[in-house]
Amino acid sequence: KLSMAKHGERIHPSLRGIRYVIFPDNRWAQRWDFIMILVIIYFAFSVPYQLGISGGVTAVTSTGFFVFNVIANCIFAVDTFLSFFRAYRDNKGKLVYSLPSIRREYIRSGWFFINLLASFPSTSLLYQEGQKNLYHVDDDSLENSSSRGYFILQVFKLLRLVRIKHLIITSQLIQSFWEKCNVGVTLALKFVFLITLVSHWFACIWGLTAFIEAGSLGTDLLTTQNWISNWYESSYVEGGLNPIGWYNSIPRYFLCLFWAIQSITSIGYGNIAPVTLAEYVVANILMLASGIFWAYIIGNLVEAVGAMGTINREYLARMDKANEMVRGFATKDLPLELSGSTAAMKASTRVRRFITNQRDRASNKWLDSHSAPTLTDQYPTLEILSPELQRLCALHLLQPMIESVPYLSSRYLSPEEQADIALKSVSLEFSNGERFTQHFGLGRGLMIFRTGLAYATRKNLSWKSFYWRKSCPDHPMDVNEILVEDDFMSERQLVYHFVGFTRVLFIPRSVVMEALENNESAWKGCGRWRYFMGKLTLNSVNYGAVETA
Numbered sequence: 001k002l003s004m005a006k007h008g009e010r011i012h013p014s015l016r017g018i019r020y021v022i023f024p025d026n027r028w029a030q031r032w033d034f035i036m037i038l039v040i041i042y043f044a045f046s047v048p049y050q051l052g053i054s055g056g057v058t059a060v061t062s063t064g065f066f067v068f069n070v071i072a073n074c075i076f077a078v079d080t081f082l083s084f085f086r087a088y089r090d091n092k093g094k095l096v097y098s099l100p101s102i103r104r105e106y107i108r109s110g111w112f113f114i115n116l117l118a119s120f121p122s123t124s125l126l127y128q129e130g131q132k133n134l135y136h137v138d139d140d141s142l143e144n145s146s147s148r149g150y151f152i153l154q155v156f157k158l159l160r161l162v163r164i165k166h167l168i169i170t171s172q173l174i175q176s177f178w179e180k181c182n183v184g185v186t187l188a189l190k191f192v193f194l195i196t197l198v199s200h201w202f203a204c205i206w207g208l209t210a211f212i213e214a215g216s217l218g219t220d221l222l223t224t225q226n227w228i229s230n231w232y233e234s235s236y237v238e239g240g241l242n243p244i245g246w247y248n249s250i251p252r253y254f255l256c257l258f259w260a261i262q263s264i265t266s267i268g269y270g271n272i273a274p275v276t277l278a279e280y281v282v283a284n285i286l287m288l289a290s291g292i293f294w295a296y297i298i299g300n301l302v303e304a305v306g307a308m309g310t311i312n313r314e315y316l317a318r319m320d321k322a323n324e325m326v327r328g329f330a331t332k333d334l335p336l337e338l339s340g341s342t343a344a345m346k347a348s349t350r351v352r353r354f355i356t357n358q359r360d361r362a363s364n365k366w367l368d369s370h371s372a373p374t375l376t377d378q379y380p381t382l383e384i385l386s387p388e389l390q391r392l393c394a395l396h397l398l399q400p401m402i403e404s405v406p407y408l409s410s411r412y413l414s415p416e417e418q419a420d421i422a423l424k425s426v427s428l429e430f431s432n433g434e435r436f437t438q439h440f441g442l443g444r445g446l447m448i449f450r451t452g453l454a455y456a457t458r459k460n461l462s463w464k465s466f467y468w469r470k471s472c473p474d475h476p477m478d479v480n481e482i483l484v485e486d487d488f489m490s491e492r493q494l495v496y497h498f499v500g501f502t503r504v505l506f507i508p509r510s511v512v513m514e515a516l517e518n519n520e521s522a523w524k525g526c527g528r529w530r531y532f533m534g535k536l537t538l539n540s541v542n543y544g545a546v547e548t549a
Contacts, residue, residue, distance in 0.1 A: 043157045052208030054249035055217045069123040080115040122153035202260035264290040354431035391419035398422040412522035424511045430498040442508040452502025456494045480534030
């Protein structure tokens with residue numbers, strides 16, 4: 001276990017209750033999210049079917065269906081309250097792990113109330129109500145207001161669909177599937193699923209229009225004007241598909257699905273047509289939506305096959321090369337002291353995840369394979385500008401971060417000196433579980449976190465010197481110790497352990513020292529005092545000491 005402070009006052013406020021926080025990379029949290037994805041997909045298909053095709057008969061006559069829905073509803077209820085403990089990344093990629101912040105945002109966003117409403121046990125109430133009249137379904141016993149009210153509450157479960165995109169993006173299980181599978185197959189599966197889901201929804205909406213027009217799914221479908229009675233009179237064959245009756249939901253569904261697929265694919269046989277004004281309105285809306293959806297599918301398929309975009313093509317090429325390299329590993333598992341990882345994942349997974357995180361979180365300039373890109377590497381336009389414009393643009397890009405370092409601030413350095421530091425700084429990216437002490441080519445340096453999170457230990461002091469580095473955007477780390485000589489730091493150097501994908505601005509120590517040597521006021525006014533503070537901190541480091549950030 002990691003050794004923490006024994007007294008509450010020595011713990012950083014953001015870490016209080018951290019033992020109860022569920023982090024995104026937690027293995028059990030990933031499995032739970034995958035289960036949630038499956039449950040949401042299930043309700044995305046079952047709720048429209050019950051509403052527009054079966055009229056709720058299955059919900060009150062099938063014990064197996066009832067039990068399965070109760071289990072799924074319990075999963076929704078548990079997830080509603082688990083979200084009070086789920087760390088998340090905000091819009092800037094910063095990991096929010098403070099319990100008060102998590103709970104405040106969860107309630108303020110309104111998702112708590114939406115999830116609570118989606119967890120309402122409407123299935124249980126509908127089943128209980130339906131069992132009272134189990135043998136009178138053909139008499140439209142489901143028409144009573146209480147049964148309809150319970151059933152309409154099921155629709156609120158579809159609100160969870162808004163969250164499924166986030167779950168799919170953050171799910172490492174799905175991400176691993178994407179990384180290992182052939183991209184063409186994966187895209188085909190994606191579009192097949194989308195076409196199936198949309199066709200299902202359109203079929204259920206089309207069936208619902210006849211249900212509403214007739215007021216029943218029984219014999220009233222034949223005695224009232226609606227598209228099903230019109231089709232029955234013109235196309236029904238004895239012994240063939242019969243959509244009439246509460247228990248004939250499967251034939252009725254495939255008839256509705258047949259119309260939906262015709263509309264989406266623009267085939268249109270014409271044997272199924274609207275009759276009433278309401279049906280014409282619904283049909284017009286669905287056909288317009290079908291045209292837009294089909295154009296979206298065709299456009300995406302063409303893009304996937306012909307021109308996937310520079311970043312995606314490069315990503316696929318890199319992933320193929322990475323998979324080839326992984327297959328050539330002489331040994332699949334290495335001891336912890338050799339692997340240098342604090343994450344419970346294989347090296348092959350870390351390699352694939354790093355390449356995927358680069359694509360998802362970094363800018364388009366990640367295509368440059370340089371291990372430590374400077375500003376000119378990230379923004380090639382700088383190379384064609386005049387020196388004055390280069391310095392001006394460098395200040396616009398990095399001045400707030402450089403300003404956060406006391407002895408490099410505008411109080412001591414001129415804009416030209418700050419611009420030179422910006423042009424000599426580099427950007428570094430780290431994957432989950434990676435450790436870092438110094439750059440292999442640039443040595444030690446000052447790190448300013450842009451996104452991500454890390455914790456640090458002292459070299460050779462194991463976990464007893466554990467302390468967190470909060471992911472404060474544009475906040476410098478260890479501004480004092482970086483000034484201390486390399487020889488003195490050799491046995492006391494910080495080792496950073498990165499949690500999740502992290503990006504930092506790295507200012508090499510040589511650049512910092514050059515700026516202080518050329519600016520005497522910066523050294524005398526701030527740098528030397530920071531140097532003494534760093535030396536004092538390092539002299540106080542002893543085995544078993546607990547540091548706080």
